[in-house]
Amino acid sequence: MSEKSIFKKKSFYIILILILAVVGYAIYVKIMNDRYESKVEGTFVEAAEATETTEDSGRDDTYSLYLDKYKDAIRPENEIAIDLFDYSAGENVEKLDTFEGEEQVLVTKDDGYVEWTVNVPETGLYNIFLKYYPMEGRGIDVERALLINGKIPFSGADNLTFSRIWADGLFHDGVEKKQDNRGNDIRPPQIEAPRWEGVYLKDYEGYFVEPYLFYFEKGENTIRLNAISEPAAISELIIGQQEKLKSYEEYKTSIDTSKFQNSDLEFTLKKQGEDAEFRSSPTLYAIFDRASSNTEPYSAAKIKLNAIGGDAWRVSGQWIEWEFEVPEDGLYNISFKARQNYNRGMVSARRLTIDGEVPFEEASDVEFKYSTGWELTMLSDVNGKPAQIPLTKGKHTIRLEVTLGDLGNILNQIKDSVYRLNGMYRQILVLTGAKPDPYRDYQIDKRYPHVMEAMQKEILILEDIVDQMTEYTGQKGSETAVAGNLAEQLRRFVNNPDVIPRTMENFKQNISSLGTTVLNLSNSQLDIDYLYVSADGAKLPKVEENFFGKAAHEIRSFAASFFEDYSTIGSTYEGEDQEVKIIDVWLLSGRDQSTILKNMIDEIFTPNTGIYVNVKLIDMNTLLPAVVAGTGPDVALTVNNNIPVDYALRNASVDLTQFDDFEEVASEYHPEAFVPYKFQGGIYGIPETLNFNVMFYRKDILENDLGMNIPEDLPQTWDDVIELLPVLQKNNMQFALPSTEREINGMKNPDYSAMLAFLYQNGGQLYADDQTRTMLDNEKSVAAFELYTMFYTHYGIPQKFDFVNRFRTGEMPIGVADYMWFNTLSVFAPEIRGLWDFALVPGTVKEDGTIDRTVATWGQASVMLEGAEDKEACWEFLKWWSAAETKVRFARELESIMGAAARYATANNETFEELAWSHDEANIIREQWKWIKGNPEVAGGYYTFRHMINAFRKVTYDKEDPRETLLDYTRTINDEIRYKRKELGLDE
Known part of the structure; x- marks a missing residue:
C-alpha cells in the first residue's frame, strides 16, 4: 500500500474519531442538562410551594x-x-x-x-x-x-x-x-x-x-x-401637616425692613466653630487642623482645637448648634469659613435653622462645594446674593444639620436597585450555581423570562441614575461609573444571555461596588473653622490661604517633625522627683483609642490618684523586643489572648492575684473570660474585650425564598442545620461556619472557633487539668472532630468565603459568625436594613434533653510587666481601667468617634448593659454569653491550634480518616508540650 493511501486511511479514522467524540459529548451534555433541569425544576416546585416568585425582585415594604x-x-x-x-x-x-x-x-x-x-x-x-x-x-x-x-x-x-x-x-x-x-x-x-x-x-x-x-x-x-x-x-x-417653606423671595417680601435698621453697617461677629454650644452626638466635638496656616488658632506642631466637624460630621441628621448675640434689631448676613476636602466632585449639604426654624426654602439645602482649602460660604438666595436675615437684639441660635438634599433621592434609588439586583443574582444562582459550567447552555432567558424583563427595566433605572448623578455633580466620576458599568453589563446579558454564567462573579462584584457607592456618597463631611454674623453688606476679610502662608507653614511643620514625639499621647512625665509616681502604658491598637484613653487618664485617673501616666501608641511587634531589651512598658493594653501566659512562662508578666482586691475587680467579669490568662494558680491578665459567635440570618430570604417561619423554624441544633442544608443547596445557597481559611489583609488567620464549639458541646476539653497534655485524643474530642469535618466532607460547607458580602447578596442567608459582625452589617449593608437578625448558635442535645450551645471566646487583655518598678501604682491603674464606669465611657467615646462599626466588644458584664444594643439584641447576646467557654493557654500551646488546622485540612483536602489523622497530630502536639515544659523547667 502506498504512503498516500496509508495517509488517507489514517486521516479518515482521525476524522471519524473526532466526529464520534463531538456526537458523544453532545449526547453527554444533553443528558446532563436534562438531569440538571429535572433537579432545578424540582427545586422550584419546592420553592413555589413556599412562596410564589414575583417578577419584581425588589422589596415590597419601602x-x-x-x-x-x-x-x-x-x-x-x-x-x-x-x-x-x-x-x-x-x-x-x-x-x-x-x-x-x-x-x-x-x-x-x-x-x-x-x-x-x-x-x-x-x-x-x-x-x-x-x-x-x-x-x-x-x-x-x-x-x-x-x-x-x-x-x-x-x-x-x-x-x-x-x-x-x-x-x-x-x-x-x-x-x-x-x-x-x-x-x-x-x-x-x-x-x-x-x-x-x-x-x-x-x-x-x-x-x-x-x-x-x-x-x-x-x-x-x-x-x-x-x-x-x-x-x-x-x-x-x-x-x-408640616408648614411649607417659602422661597427666599417670598420670605423677603414678608419682612418689614423698617423695623430692622442697622446703625453699625460694619458690625461683624466672629464665632469660633469649636465653641459650639450643642450638638446631636458626642462625636461632634472640637477637632484640630495642622494642614493649613490660617486656621484659628494656628500651630504647625501642637494640637490646637481650632475647628469642628470633620469626618465624624457626615451622617444625615447630625447637627451642631451655636449661640450668638447681636447688639440691635437689624438685617444680618450669615457666613461660614468651611472646608469640604473629603469628596472630590461632590457637595456637602447642610440644613440651616435660626432659632429652631428654617427661615426659607434655600436654607434647607446649603451647599459646601469641594475645595482643598478653606472657603467662605454665605447663606444666599438662588442667584448667589447674600440673604438678609432679620434678627432682634439679643441671643439667637444657628444650627447646621447634615442633609443629603437632592442626593438623597438618588441614593434611595441606588439602594433599591442594589436590592433588586441581588435578587436577580440569587435567582440565577439557583440555576447555575456559584461556579457555572462554561460549556453548558443554561437557557436563562427561557427559564427566567421575568428576570430578563427585570434586567431590561433595571438598565433604564441605572441609566437614569447616571444622568441624575451627572447633573448633580456636574461630571461623570467614579460614582457614576459603577452604575454605568452595571447598566452596560445588564445590556450584554439581555442581548446575549449565554454570557451570564461566565460573568456571574463579576456581576456580583459590580453589585457589591454599587452598594459601597451608596455608603460613600451618603457621607457628607465638613469642617467649620468659624462663622460670621455680620450687618447686611459688611465687608468680610478673605479666608483663603496665600502662597507665603503655605510655604511658611510647610517649613514649620518640617522643622517640628524633628522635635515632636508623635507616638506619645498627651502629657509626658519624667521621674526626677522621687515622690511622684509615674508609669508607662503602651497601647497596641489605634490612635483614636490612645487619645481617648489619655484624655480620660488626665481628666479622671491622675487627679484622683496622683499617679502620672505616659501613654504610647506602638505596634504589636514592638512589645516583645522592648521587654527583652529591658525598655518595655510597665503596663501593656489590648494585647492578644496568648501574651499574658506566654510572658508568665518566662517570668515577664505579673500574677495579679497577689493583690488583695483582685477578686473585687474580677467580680465584674465572666469567670470564663479569665481562663486564657491562668497559669499555675495565678492570673496574668485582665480581659478587655470578649468575642464569641452567634447565628446571623436573613429573614426575607428564609421566609420568602425558602418558605420558613421565622424565628420558629430557625435551626436549634446541628441536626436541624443538617436538615436545612439540602434546602439551601438546592437553591445554591450556603450555610456559613467560621472559616478555617479566613484571610485578613492578605494574611491567613484561620478561625477555629467552630471546631472548639463542637468540642465543648460534646463534653470534650482542650487540655488535661494539669495542662501537661492535650485531650484531643479523648473519645469525646475525636467524635466532635468527626462531626465537625463531616460538615465539609459530606455536606459541602464552604471553607473560604467573605461572610459579609455573601450574607449581603443572600448567597449565605444563614451562618455562624462573631457577634461583632452586627456592627459591620448595620453600617455597610444599608440595602438590607431590617431584613436580618441574629440568634443563638445551634447546639448539641444533651442526655437530659436540654441544648448545649457552648461557644469558644477570644479577645484582648491588659497585662502588667514584671519590669515595672512601682507595681502598686500599676495595679491602681489596672483597677481603674478595668472598672465598669471607665469602660462605659471609653466604649461610648470610641463609638462616637469611629461610628457604630467600632462598638466595643467589652468583657465587663456591667459595661455591656450600658452599650448601644437594643433591648432584643441585648437579650440574645446575654443568653449566648451564658454559654461561653475560655481556651486555656499552655506551654507549647501554639502547636495545638496549628495542628488542629493541619488535621482539618488533611481530612477535608486529602480525604484522610478523621480519627487516625487527629490521633497522629495529637501525638505531635503532646511531644511539643513536653519539650516546652522541659525547656521552661515546668516539670522540675
Missing part, C-alpha cells in the same frame, strides 16, 4: 412604594393633637403632670409601648410631629417603632431615631479649657444637655429629606409607639 400606593390621596389641613394621657393601651408607661416645664408628660421606658385611638376627620396623608425629651439612659439615640392600626406602614417606620443633645463639659477641676504639659489642647469631656426637642417623624438615613407621610382613613385609627431603645418623655404628639 416608603417609595407606600407613597406610590397613596399617590392620589390628598393632604388635609386638619390638625389632630393627641391627648397623651388618654391612651388605650400601654406597658412601662408613666404619667407626669409636669416635667421640665411641660405639662401632661408621658414617659416611656426602653422596652414598653403606648397606643392611642385617634379619630381622623378626613382621609389622606399626614405628617406626625413629636416633642420629646431624652431621659437618662445609656447615652445612645432614642429609637421607636410606629404602628398604625396594628401594622408597620413601611420599612423605616420601624426604626425612628431621635437624637440626644450633647455639650462640652468642665474638666475635673472646673475649668473649661486645658492643655497638657507639651502645649497641646485637651479635648473637654462630652456631657449630656437634655432639653425638649420638636421633630417631624422622618427617615433617619436621610434618603428622604421631607418628613414621612402617613396614610389615615377617616374615622377611628390606632397609633402605637413601641420602644426599641432608651427611655424618653413625650409632651406633644400631633397629626397634621
Whole structure:
C-alpha cells in the first residue's frame, strides 16, 4: 500500500474519531442538562410551594412604594393633637403632670409601648410631629417603632431615631479649657444637655429629606409607639401637616425692613466653630487642623482645637448648634469659613435653622462645594446674593444639620436597585450555581423570562441614575461609573444571555461596588473653622490661604517633625522627683483609642490618684523586643489572648492575684473570660474585650425564598442545620461556619472557633487539668472532630468565603459568625436594613434533653510587666481601667468617634448593659454569653491550634480518616508540650 493511501486511511479514522467524540459529548451534555433541569425544576416546585416568585425582585415594604400606593390621596389641613394621657393601651408607661416645664408628660421606658385611638376627620396623608425629651439612659439615640392600626406602614417606620443633645463639659477641676504639659489642647469631656426637642417623624438615613407621610382613613385609627431603645418623655404628639417653606423671595417680601435698621453697617461677629454650644452626638466635638496656616488658632506642631466637624460630621441628621448675640434689631448676613476636602466632585449639604426654624426654602439645602482649602460660604438666595436675615437684639441660635438634599433621592434609588439586583443574582444562582459550567447552555432567558424583563427595566433605572448623578455633580466620576458599568453589563446579558454564567462573579462584584457607592456618597463631611454674623453688606476679610502662608507653614511643620514625639499621647512625665509616681502604658491598637484613653487618664485617673501616666501608641511587634531589651512598658493594653501566659512562662508578666482586691475587680467579669490568662494558680491578665459567635440570618430570604417561619423554624441544633442544608443547596445557597481559611489583609488567620464549639458541646476539653497534655485524643474530642469535618466532607460547607458580602447578596442567608459582625452589617449593608437578625448558635442535645450551645471566646487583655518598678501604682491603674464606669465611657467615646462599626466588644458584664444594643439584641447576646467557654493557654500551646488546622485540612483536602489523622497530630502536639515544659523547667 502506498504512503498516500496509508495517509488517507489514517486521516479518515482521525476524522471519524473526532466526529464520534463531538456526537458523544453532545449526547453527554444533553443528558446532563436534562438531569440538571429535572433537579432545578424540582427545586422550584419546592420553592413555589413556599412562596410564589414575583417578577419584581425588589422589596415590597419601602416608603417609595407606600407613597406610590397613596399617590392620589390628598393632604388635609386638619390638625389632630393627641391627648397623651388618654391612651388605650400601654406597658412601662408613666404619667407626669409636669416635667421640665411641660405639662401632661408621658414617659416611656426602653422596652414598653403606648397606643392611642385617634379619630381622623378626613382621609389622606399626614405628617406626625413629636416633642420629646431624652431621659437618662445609656447615652445612645432614642429609637421607636410606629404602628398604625396594628401594622408597620413601611420599612423605616420601624426604626425612628431621635437624637440626644450633647455639650462640652468642665474638666475635673472646673475649668473649661486645658492643655497638657507639651502645649497641646485637651479635648473637654462630652456631657449630656437634655432639653425638649420638636421633630417631624422622618427617615433617619436621610434618603428622604421631607418628613414621612402617613396614610389615615377617616374615622377611628390606632397609633402605637413601641420602644426599641432608651427611655424618653413625650409632651406633644400631633397629626397634621408640616408648614411649607417659602422661597427666599417670598420670605423677603414678608419682612418689614423698617423695623430692622442697622446703625453699625460694619458690625461683624466672629464665632469660633469649636465653641459650639450643642450638638446631636458626642462625636461632634472640637477637632484640630495642622494642614493649613490660617486656621484659628494656628500651630504647625501642637494640637490646637481650632475647628469642628470633620469626618465624624457626615451622617444625615447630625447637627451642631451655636449661640450668638447681636447688639440691635437689624438685617444680618450669615457666613461660614468651611472646608469640604473629603469628596472630590461632590457637595456637602447642610440644613440651616435660626432659632429652631428654617427661615426659607434655600436654607434647607446649603451647599459646601469641594475645595482643598478653606472657603467662605454665605447663606444666599438662588442667584448667589447674600440673604438678609432679620434678627432682634439679643441671643439667637444657628444650627447646621447634615442633609443629603437632592442626593438623597438618588441614593434611595441606588439602594433599591442594589436590592433588586441581588435578587436577580440569587435567582440565577439557583440555576447555575456559584461556579457555572462554561460549556453548558443554561437557557436563562427561557427559564427566567421575568428576570430578563427585570434586567431590561433595571438598565433604564441605572441609566437614569447616571444622568441624575451627572447633573448633580456636574461630571461623570467614579460614582457614576459603577452604575454605568452595571447598566452596560445588564445590556450584554439581555442581548446575549449565554454570557451570564461566565460573568456571574463579576456581576456580583459590580453589585457589591454599587452598594459601597451608596455608603460613600451618603457621607457628607465638613469642617467649620468659624462663622460670621455680620450687618447686611459688611465687608468680610478673605479666608483663603496665600502662597507665603503655605510655604511658611510647610517649613514649620518640617522643622517640628524633628522635635515632636508623635507616638506619645498627651502629657509626658519624667521621674526626677522621687515622690511622684509615674508609669508607662503602651497601647497596641489605634490612635483614636490612645487619645481617648489619655484624655480620660488626665481628666479622671491622675487627679484622683496622683499617679502620672505616659501613654504610647506602638505596634504589636514592638512589645516583645522592648521587654527583652529591658525598655518595655510597665503596663501593656489590648494585647492578644496568648501574651499574658506566654510572658508568665518566662517570668515577664505579673500574677495579679497577689493583690488583695483582685477578686473585687474580677467580680465584674465572666469567670470564663479569665481562663486564657491562668497559669499555675495565678492570673496574668485582665480581659478587655470578649468575642464569641452567634447565628446571623436573613429573614426575607428564609421566609420568602425558602418558605420558613421565622424565628420558629430557625435551626436549634446541628441536626436541624443538617436538615436545612439540602434546602439551601438546592437553591445554591450556603450555610456559613467560621472559616478555617479566613484571610485578613492578605494574611491567613484561620478561625477555629467552630471546631472548639463542637468540642465543648460534646463534653470534650482542650487540655488535661494539669495542662501537661492535650485531650484531643479523648473519645469525646475525636467524635466532635468527626462531626465537625463531616460538615465539609459530606455536606459541602464552604471553607473560604467573605461572610459579609455573601450574607449581603443572600448567597449565605444563614451562618455562624462573631457577634461583632452586627456592627459591620448595620453600617455597610444599608440595602438590607431590617431584613436580618441574629440568634443563638445551634447546639448539641444533651442526655437530659436540654441544648448545649457552648461557644469558644477570644479577645484582648491588659497585662502588667514584671519590669515595672512601682507595681502598686500599676495595679491602681489596672483597677481603674478595668472598672465598669471607665469602660462605659471609653466604649461610648470610641463609638462616637469611629461610628457604630467600632462598638466595643467589652468583657465587663456591667459595661455591656450600658452599650448601644437594643433591648432584643441585648437579650440574645446575654443568653449566648451564658454559654461561653475560655481556651486555656499552655506551654507549647501554639502547636495545638496549628495542628488542629493541619488535621482539618488533611481530612477535608486529602480525604484522610478523621480519627487516625487527629490521633497522629495529637501525638505531635503532646511531644511539643513536653519539650516546652522541659525547656521552661515546668516539670522540675
